[in-house]
Amino acid sequence: MWDYSDKVKEHFFNPKNAGAVVDANATGEVGSISCGDALRLTLKVDDDSEIILEAGFQTFGCGSAIASSSVLTEIIKGMTLDDALKVTNQDIADQLEGLPPEKMHCSVMGREALQAAIANYRGEEWKDDHEEGALICKCFAIDAVMIEEMVWANKLRTVEDVTNFTKAGGGCAACHEDIEAILEKVLAEKGEKFDPTAAPVAAREKIAAVKAPLTNLQRIKKIEQVLESLRPALMADGGDVELVEVIGNTAYVNMTGACNGCQMAAMTIAGIQQRLMEVMGEFIKVVPASEMSTTARMQDDCMDAGGRATQGAVAEVEQCMEQLPELVNIEVA
Amino acid sequence: MADIYLDNNATTKVDPAVVDVMIPYFLEQYGNPSSIHKFADGVARGLKQARQQVQALIGCEHDSEIIFTSCGTESNSTAILSAIKAQPNKKEIITTTVEHPAILSLCDYLEKEGYTIHRMPVDKAGRLNLESYKRLLSDQVAIVSVMWANNETGTIFPVAEMAALANAAGVMFHTDAVQAVGKIPMMLQDTKIDMLSLSGHKLHAPKGIGVLYLRRGTRYRPLLRGGHQERGRRAGTENSASIVGLGKACELALEYIEYENTKVKAMRDRLEQGITGQIPHCFVTGDMYNRLPNTTDIAFEYIEGESILMLLNKFGIAASSGSACTSGSLEPSHVMRAMDIPYTAAHGTIRFSFSRYNSMAEVDVVLKEMPGIVATLRKLSPYWSGDGPVANPEQAFAPTYS
Numbered sequence: 001m002w003d004y005s006d007k008v009k010e011h012f013f014n015p016k017n018a019g020a021v022v023d024a025n026a027t028g029e030v031g032s033i034s035c036g037d038a039l040r041l042t043l044k045v046d047d048d049s050e051i052i053l054e055a056g057f058q059t060f061g062c063g064s065a066i067a068s069s070s071v072l073t074e075i076i077k078g079m080t081l082d083d084a085l086k087v088t089n090q091d092i093a094d095q096l097e098g099l100p101p102e103k104m105h106c107s108v109m110g111r112e113a114l115q116a117a118i119a120n121y122r123g124e125e126w127k128d129d130h131e132e133g134a135l136i137c138k139c140f141a142i143d144a145v146m147i148e149e150m151v152w153a154n155k156l157r158t159v160e161d162v163t164n165f166t167k168a169g170g171g172c173a174a175c176h177e178d179i180e181a182i183l184e185k186v187l188a189e190k191g192e193k194f195d196p197t198a199a200p201v202a203a204r205e206k207i208a209a210v211k212a213p214l215t216n217l218q219r220i221k222k223i224e225q226v227l228e229s230l231r232p233a234l235m236a237d238g239g240d241v242e243l244v245e246v247i248g249n250t251a252y253v254n255m256t257g258a259c260n261g262c263q264m265a266a267m268t269i270a271g272i273q274q275r276l277m278e279v280m281g282e283f284i285k286v287v288p289a290s291e292m293s294t295t296a297r298m299q300d301d302c303m304d305a306g307g308r309a310t311q312g313a314v315a316e317v318e319q320c321m322e323q324l325p326e327l328v329n330i331e332v333a
Numbered sequence: 334m335a336d337i338y339l340d341n342n343a344t345t346k347v348d349p350a351v352v353d354v355m356i357p358y359f360l361e362q363y364g365n366p367s368s369i370h371k372f373a374d375g376v377a378r379g380l381k382q383a384r385q386q387v388q389a390l391i392g393c394e395h396d397s398e399i400i401f402t403s404c405g406t407e408s409n410s411t412a413i414l415s416a417i418k419a420q421p422n423k424k425e426i427i428t429t430t431v432e433h434p435a436i437l438s439l440c441d442y443l444e445k446e447g448y449t450i451h452r453m454p455v456d457k458a459g460r461l462n463l464e465s466y467k468r469l470l471s472d473q474v475a476i477v478s479v480m481w482a483n484n485e486t487g488t489i490f491p492v493a494e495m496a497a498l499a500n501a502a503g504v505m506f507h508t509d510a511v512q513a514v515g516k517i518p519m520m521l522q523d524t525k526i527d528m529l530s531l532s533g534h535k536l537h538a539p540k541g542i543g544v545l546y547l548r549r550g551t552r553y554r555p556l557l558r559g560g561h562q563e564r565g566r567r568a569g570t571e572n573s574a575s576i577v578g579l580g581k582a583c584e585l586a587l588e589y590i591e592y593e594n595t596k597v598k599a600m601r602d603r604l605e606q607g608i609t610g611q612i613p614h615c616f617v618t619g620d621m622y623n624r625l626p627n628t629t630d631i632a633f634e635y636i637e638g639e640s641i642l643m644l645l646n647k648f649g650i651a652a653s654s655g656s657a658c659t660s661g662s663l664e665p666s667h668v669m670r671a672m673d674i675p676y677t678a679a680h681g682t683i684r685f686s687f688s689r690y691n692s693m694a695e696v697d698v699v700l701k702e703m704p705g706i707v708a709t710l711r712k713l714s715p716y717w718s719g720d721g722p723v724a725n726p727e728q729a730f731a732p733t734y735s
């Protein structure tokens with residue numbers, strides 16, 4: 001069985017705050033159908049201070065799902081909603097003295113339930129913005145979605161490339177067959193053929209396989225440049241694009257003119273995202289600014305710092321980023 | 334009370350009598366059976382006897398039809414790869430959706446290599462439809478591989494009948510009998526089964542020893558080439574101690590086969606009836622009327638299997654679960670999915686599998702603890718309220734899924 005920490009066992013065998021809070025005024029329900037885990041979080045929030053007075057959980061799930069739920073309720077009791085929103089899945093896992101890689105999604109579920117409950121309290125609709133694929137590399141906890149995105153964004157061709165960009169495959173080698181299957185699939189979508197003997201990207205293009213990560217400032221500038229280069233094409237169709245905000249690897253844009261509300265807007269956004277990834281060599285997610293919904297409050301916290309960042313306070317942005325690792329969809333190698 | 338082991342379909346305790354016969358092969362008769370000196374004198378005789386002991390248990394015609402391998406998985410791989418290598422023009426394989434990964438992963442791999450794999454579905458009770466099986470048989474099929482008994486539910490497939498149908502269509506038939514051998518009587522010489530896999534560690538022999546039964550006259554290609562061991566059909570110096578141990582284990586299994594089907598079955602039945610009688614909202618999965626005598630797989634609705642196992646473990650009770658979380662995969666057991674068990678139940682399945690080492694007193698301990706364990710977890714479940722499931726559980730709790 002799993003090698004669970006004593007903390008996980010403690011919370012599993014003696015869960016805290018089990019059951020629904022009787023006069024709850026916030027409820028969050030999330031689950032992961034593939035794993036069969038599901039969680040309902042109920043909160044009693046003080047309307048004046050926005051402090052979480054009580055928290056209760058009901059969980060259908062394995063040992064670590066129950067332990068994650070229990071520890072989450074302990075963490076957030078007594079917090080303000082704004083502070084609670086800063087709780088990350090890593091915080092949950094840390095409080096449990098670690099979770100096996102296969103079980104990290106249990107802590108993600110905890111954080112999502114919390115976000116959903118707070119959105120519910122505030123009368124907003126919570127939308128899940130995180131996509132989780134099948135776990136491919138168990139050594140480094142890398143899932144299929146991340147590998148696919150990196151293969152697309154960086155024109156990866158070989159298992160070695162994938163290892164260089166994501167770490168996946170750099171351990172016991174058990175996942176190489178699965179990584180090849182992903183390469184085969186993505187390359188087929190691009191109309192190319194997977195060649196197991198191809199030279200890795202690094203050798204082909206003589207670039208360092210792992211580039212230094214961009215600072216937030218560099219990233220914003222580059223995104224602006226790319227959008228600038230795309231603008232003539234958009235304007236030719238009577239539209240335009242405006243960069244509203246960049247948080248981590250997510251760029252929020254406004255589609256204006258003919259693009260706004262156009263059926264093709266989603267496709268255009270996908271095209272912009274593709275172009276950005278190609279140029280920047282890292283994963284970038286492009287999201288319409290109108291969807292800055294539930295994470296908006298967290299972004300507000302960053303906004304000031306972000307505003308000042310352009311004046312040079314990059315460190316502050318980065319500090320802020322650290323509190324928001326979930327927004328950095330892909331950790332840049 | 335000492336810890337209670339009810340996970341005998343996963344693996345078994347080695348019978349002390351088996352250990353006893355093995356020890357001289359480590360300390361005295363450790364010579365290579367191919368050598369001509371006194372350290373090896375007795376080894377060939379030991380191997381010969383073991384072959385006959387296996388022969389007696391599975392009821393095959395010749396002891397030369399027994400090939401010793403390293404495990405059930407190797408026997409399965411050898412059988413399927415041999416069939417396709419020996420008949421290169423046949424590009425189809427028939428199997429079922431509920432086989433062990435030792436068959437399914439190999440078939441997935443062969444599918445990528447261009448083979449057509451027919452994976453026969455099962456109904457809600459885990460049964461196959463023989464009419465559709467008949468329609469799949471053709472001269473394009475290299476081999477049919479169907480398990481004798483399912484490792485999760487214990488459901489028995491009509492392999493003798495299916496082998497006869499395959500034989501009539503000129504198709505080779507293999508059965509993964511890893512769970513069946515030693516638990517139900519068999520007489521291979523009265524069947525048309527061409528190949529059969531068994532594994533020592535499921536019948537009180539050590540881990541890492543298996544057998545491929547190969548009917549005389551069946552076309553064959555070895556998987557491991559090298560020395561002349563096993564008549565060149567499986568090269569590699571014989572694992573003499575384990576082979577002798579497996580022989581003894583087969584002899585004992587034959588002796589206990591009636592016990593298995595009476596006393597062991599009675600323990601299983603008492604546990605099953607006790608649990609389903611005391612605990613609401615649980616049900617037995619698989620074919621109740623056609624099952625191994627030692628296995629029961631019970632789905633506890635609205636709770637998850639790994640949690641149940643962790644609490645059982647606290648009481649010193651060992652069992653296993655078809656839940657996704659115990660295996661580290663994201664999917665619940667493929668066997669439960671194949672039977673279309675709803676996921677609120679599939680994730681909560683617990684398999685109890687007995688052996689001749691269990692006792693009725695142990696059954697009573699499990700019956701005493703189980704209701705409390707289930708109640709504890711249901712108290713935490715969003716699908717449960719008070720002493721029953723919430724009304725319309727699927728609607729009352731409909732989380733946002735990621």
Ligand SMILES: Cc1ncc(COP(=O)(O)O)c(C=O)c1O
Pocket residue numbers: 342343403404405406407433435480482483484509511512532533534541543
């Ligand atoms: C039906 C079935 N086939 C094959 C195997 C694999 O046997 P072994 O562990 O000896 O490779 C098992 C055991 O896990 C099994 O239950």
Ligand code: FES
Pocket residue numbers: 136137138139140168169170171172173174175176
């Ligand atoms: S599983 Fe990917 S390297 Fe080990």
